[in-house]
Amino acid sequence: MSKGTIAKSYKVGDKDETGVFVDLNFICPHCDFEDYKMILVRAKDFDEIDNGFETDQECYHCGKDMIVQCR
Structure with a gap:
């Protein structure tokens, strides 16, 4: 996780x-x-942007995965 x-x-x-x-x-x-x-973010996912969203990202520095919450 x-x-x-x-x-x-x-x-x-x-x-x-x-x-x-x-x-x-x-x-x-x-x-x-x-x-x-x-x-x-694709057009079909616009409603998620307006209500907050999460995105999987990788750290540029250490290379580890994380989930970034945007709210």
Whole structure:
């Protein structure tokens, strides 16, 4: 089971018919490295963005998996 963390911040870009880019800032629960990712959320999942969502990510620094909660 992956450790979880809550995003320090996330910013949703402009939505279009294909999806939307979301910028995530979070701290790795394994090594405390502050990480930044840009993810693509498909158009069919737009309702999840509005209500908060989770995304599986890998830490750039230590390479371990985690679940980032965006709320």
